Amino acid sequence: MDTVTGASSLVRALEDAGCEVIFGIPGGAILPAYDPLLDSVKIRHVLVRHEQGAGHAASGYAQATGRVGVCVATSGPGATNLVTPLADAYMDSVPIVAITGQVNRSMIGTDAFQEADIRSISLPITKHAFQVTDPADIPAVIAEAFALAAGGRPGPVLVDIPKDVLAATTTYTPAAPVAISRITPAANEIRRAAGLIASSRRPVFYIGGGVVRAGAAAELRTLAERTGIPVVTTLMARGAFPDSHRQHLGMPGMHGTVPAVAALQQSDLLIALGTRFDDRVTGVLDLFAPNAAVIHADIDPAEISKNRKADVPIVGDCKDVLVSLNAAVRRAPVLTSWWAYLDGLRDRFPLGYDWPADGKLAPQHVIERIGTLVGPEAIYTAGVGQHQMWAAQFVGYERPGSFINSGGLGTMGFAVPAAMGAQCGVPDRAVWAIDGDGCFQMTNQELVTCALDGIPIKVAIINNGNLGMVRQWQNLFYRGRYSNTGLSTHDRVPDFVALAEALGCAGLRCTEKSEVDDVIMRAMEVRDRPVVIDFVVGEDAQVWPMVAAGTGNDEIMTVRGIKPLFDEDL
Amino acid sequence: MNRHELSLVLRNAPGALARVVVLFSSRGVDVESLSLDPTERGDVSRMDVVVWLPAGRNPDQLVKQLSRLVDVKSVVAVADPARNQIGA
Numbered sequence: 001m002d003t004v005t006g007a008s009s010l011v012r013a014l015e016d017a018g019c020e021v022i023f024g025i026p027g028g029a030i031l032p033a034y035d036p037l038l039d040s041v042k043i044r045h046v047l048v049r050h051e052q053g054a055g056h057a058a059s060g061y062a063q064a065t066g067r068v069g070v071c072v073a074t075s076g077p078g079a080t081n082l083v084t085p086l087a088d089a090y091m092d093s094v095p096i097v098a099i100t101g102q103v104n105r106s107m108i109g110t111d112a113f114q115e116a117d118i119r120s121i122s123l124p125i126t127k128h129a130f131q132v133t134d135p136a137d138i139p140a141v142i143a144e145a146f147a148l149a150a151g152g153r154p155g156p157v158l159v160d161i162p163k164d165v166l167a168a169t170t171t172y173t174p175a176a177p178v179a180i181s182r183i184t185p186a187a188n189e190i191r192r193a194a195g196l197i198a199s200s201r202r203p204v205f206y207i208g209g210g211v212v213r214a215g216a217a218a219e220l221r222t223l224a225e226r227t228g229i230p231v232v233t234t235l236m237a238r239g240a241f242p243d244s245h246r247q248h249l250g251m252p253g254m255h256g257t258v259p260a261v262a263a264l265q266q267s268d269l270l271i272a273l274g275t276r277f278d279d280r281v282t283g284v285l286d287l288f289a290p291n292a293a294v295i296h297a298d299i300d301p302a303e304i305s306k307n308r309k310a311d312v313p314i315v316g317d318c319k320d321v322l323v324s325l326n327a328a329v330r331r332a333p334v335l336t337s338w339w340a341y342l343d344g345l346r347d348r349f350p351l352g353y354d355w356p357a358d359g360k361l362a363p364q365h366v367i368e369r370i371g372t373l374v375g376p377e378a379i380y381t382a383g384v385g386q387h388q389m390w391a392a393q394f395v396g397y398e399r400p401g402s403f404i405n406s407g408g409l410g411t412m413g414f415a416v417p418a419a420m421g422a423q424c425g426v427p428d429r430a431v432w433a434i435d436g437d438g439c440f441q442m443t444n445q446e447l448v449t450c451a452l453d454g455i456p457i458k459v460a461i462i463n464n465g466n467l468g469m470v471r472q473w474q475n476l477f478y479r480g481r482y483s484n485t486g487l488s489t490h491d492r493v494p495d496f497v498a499l500a501e502a503l504g505c506a507g508l509r510c511t512e513k514s515e516v517d518d519v520i521m522r523a524m525e526v527r528d529r530p531v532v533i534d535f536v537v538g539e540d541a542q543v544w545p546m547v548a549a550g551t552g553n554d555e556i557m558t559v560r561g562i563k564p565l566f567d568e569d570l
Numbered sequence: 571m572n573r574h575e576l577s578l579v580l581r582n583a584p585g586a587l588a589r590v591v592v593l594f595s596s597r598g599v600d601v602e603s604l605s606l607d608p609t610e611r612g613d614v615s616r617m618d619v620v621v622w623l624p625a626g627r628n629p630d631q632l633v634k635q636l637s638r639l640v641d642v643k644s645v646v647a648v649a650d651p652a653r654n655q656i657g658a
Contacts, residue, residue: 119585123592128640131584148640302634 001173006135007032007166010099013142015042016174019070021061021424022046023054027074028114030101032166046424046453049445051078053417055085057446058096060421062089063404064379064431066215068149069096069421075103076114079160080121084411086156087125091408092236093213095154097145104164105133119160127155133162135170143175151180153300154213185297185316185324193271193295193312194328200269200293202338203229206252206281209236209407210274210298211318217241217400219322220273227332230342232260234275236407239397249342250351253281254547255389258349259342261547261556262565266341267292274298274318277307278408287552297321349545349558351393356538363462363537364390366516367434370460371395373520378430379422381405383415383439386468389543391434413442419457420450430458430524437463437489440496444503450530451504458523459505459532464539465490472542476560490536500532509534571622573602574629575648578617578636580606586641590617593635599623614643 004012010033014022021044026034037045048054051073058069073079079100089096103112119129128148130141138161145157197203211220217240224231224247231241232252241248250257252264264270264281270292275281282288285307296303296310297318304313314321353364367390371380376398382388382405397403404422406414419433440461450457471485489496500507506526510519510533523531547556554565580586587606594601600622607616623629629647636645 120588123585123589124596127638129585133584300638302631302638305628306631 001171003169004172005032005036005166006138006161006168006170008036009135009138009170009172010142010161010166011036011040011043012172013139013175014070015040016139017142017146018067019043022070022072023048023057023061023421024072025051025054025074025078027078027101029075029103029163030072030078030099030166031074032163033072033099033101033161044424046420046449046455048417048449050443051081052084052413053420053443053446053449055082055096055098056088056411056414056417056443057421057424058098059085059089059092059094060381060404060418061425062094062096063401063418064422065425066401067425068146069094070099071096072099074101074114075118076116079118080116082118083121083125086122086158088406088409088411088414089156090125090127092406093154093209094156095149096156097149098156098158100158100160101166102131102160102162105162106164108162119158122158125156126158129158129160131160131162132165135165135168138165138170139173139175144178147178147180182320183299183316185314185321187324189312189314190321190324190328193314193325194330196269196293196295196312197227197229197271197325197329198331198333200333201335202267203227203269203271203333203335204263204267205229205231206264206270206272206275207231207233207237207240208273208275209234211237211240212400214274214299214318215400216319216322219319219326221245223322223326223329226326227329228335229271229333230263230339232256232263234278234281235392235405237275238392238403240400242398243396244398249346251392254283254549255393255543255545256556257351258545258556258558258564259345261545261553262345263342264289264292265553265565270294272296273321276303282307283547283551283553287554349564353541353544356540358538358540360538361511361513361516361535363387363464363535363541364394365513366460366462366510366535366537367391368394369516370432370434370520373517374430374432374524376402378402378432379404379419379426381415381418381422381431381433383435384410384412385436385439386464386472386541386543387434387436387439387462390462412436412439415439416443416457416459417446419459420446420455423450423455423457433457433459435459435461436468437461437465437487437496438467441487441494444499447500447503447505447530447532455530456527457530459530461496461532461534462537463489463496463534464537464541466539468539469543471539475542476548490539496532496534505530505532507532507534509536511536571600572625574621574623576619576621576629576633576636576645577648578619578645579609579643580615580617581641581643582613582615583641589639589641590636593639594621597632597635599632
């Protein structure tokens, strides 16, 4: 038991919790914590340029490493700037701990300078939030915050600490290990699931991000190969099953592949693992997989039967569930005609794209070449919009955790700070942010952080001069009336190459198909600073296939007005 | 809309009540009445709440969502008291 300040206690508690990097910005109320942080040899502090960047960086770090990400902000505006990353991490079940300074205990509730009730603000977007009122509680609270963030269904946890608690003298007592119970999958449900799998005719593995969080990719592959059942991976699960595997049909949902969507729609058995029947996957719920029985395994009981009633509910970590299923499934189903149907769709409706009529670059080609040249060992992040969907469709993912994006909340501006966090966690891997010109303008200030802190990420701006996904919807559903979606980035305002240089990065531009490979290779050769590539692409390219919002998945369109599952007798 | 009674045991922790109430608000639950009473144990309180859910919405889902909260020690949906009286 040592006599220390609350601030020193906080830093030691973070070290004891295994924290190796913090993304943050100091300010008045959190100032005491920054003094002992200067002396920590175990924790690297990355000084971001906006607290939102700190939060998304913590998320990128957590998703790249599987460890808890940590961000720090001061009270008031520092704390409120963390709201978006907290909500983002809550939706995508990412384990992060956010530490915020707060005004002195005696000032709380007085509308003091830089006071915001961040604990109340964060209520619906965190797993839990602590406010520390006794400095002696700091080690136990930090230990519990890390355990809560990582345990069960992962998520964000907030720890709010008043300035005078950080400044107070206290004692440091290492926290006792926090026990997190792990639910064993119920044996009778596993038996029922195994029975349904063996007797199914048109089964499909519907794989969600829970399989990635559980580290269960190897167990999934074993079960998939033993049973021969086709696999679809949602946006949050890209990489959980290798794209190159012949049983993989791709991503389902609003911009999924025809075979993946058809596999769900025509299925007689959905084996849903770590997924939550999100509206972007199901389309109109009443029309989703109408003839399928459902095995639904998830670590969060509140997700089971939330949107679609499960015939076999299994509460448990996906790794435990898959291990149990691997032991219980003794007989593979006969799937000859099912595969004949799916292979036929695969042959007839591969992912594809047209080159823009105006002679500009096809954005899909750029992303496909990045995936091919940079390869599956890299980590890719994306913002939100057309470029995100193309990054999900046209990069081949072979490893879980190799695609990090904002799935649930759909946070534009996620790519650059998430890439920064991922690169800090895995310095030996290449990290590429595939970003849009709209997204990039929301969070590019973190490139300064990357340039100064030796975080050599690559950023590929898929610059179509517009808020592309919104423009696509205006084209399809608002009679081509393009209200407020033009960004003038094709007029070089801003000039992304000049902006990159100003931010301390290398700036490259590519406008011709013949230059694409060369500019990607040149970016890969730069190792001493971050690289930004301005890929000037056509503005009319659209994301296909598409299930329009408010329609059933059977109405999937391969291009505008062409509905193969709906119109044809397959 | 259907009426449901829930009974919770809540940790006496700062923000615990707010977290429960916010969950009702963000999940679109109408609250008819809510009472919070101390228990013989000093560290927990008992909350009885009557809520209205749209027809067809199962209270189990709400019970599970409440169970996720760290400060909720237990939660049960009490059977409809009117139905109990008929059975008695």
